[in-house]
Amino acid sequence: MNIEFTLNGSVQKVTITSVERALDVLARQCGIKSLSGTCFEGQCGNCLVLFDGKPVYSCLMPAFMLRDHRIETTEYFTKTREYSLLYSELTKEGRSLCSSCHSGIMLMGMVLVRSAPTPTRDEIFRTLSNVHCDSISPDDFADAVLKTIQHLTTARKIP
Ligand code: FES
Structure with missing residues (x-):
């Protein structure tokens, strides 16, 4: 078909x-x-x-x-500013994303970073639960998502 x-x-x-x-x-x-x-x-x-x-x-x-x-x-987002910012937040302090979950983690991150209004930590945890990943803790993921949203909001306010 x-x-x-x-x-x-x-x-x-x-x-x-x-x-x-x-x-x-x-x-x-x-x-x-x-x-x-x-x-x-x-x-x-x-x-x-x-x-x-x-x-x-x-x-x-x-x-x-x-x-x-x-x-x-994930390919749809890789060249965006949101993706680069989130990736850099997620891999701060020597953290790395494992190759198998990398794509799912970044895709869920993009959903959250692009959602409005800003998601709560519980919403972030629920979205992350779509991916089974041991390479990043839910708290680190939530911090990275919220930091990325903060960077983007600040950048939008600068004329
Ligand atoms: S292959 Fe689809 S959830 Fe694992």
């Missing part, structure tokens, strides 16, 4: 089978490198994408559901 959807701002036309997962189509056919399947059960978060702006596990989503929807992956 042929479907069309928007991926990271561009229209994609792909041919899929009825048994394919969204993850397979995005990673193999569309060449999205940030996605990997580790658990295929909605546990690890390594396959997270934004589906019309909401985080979903692409390993659990049939590919046909992509049709006519808007999908964003």
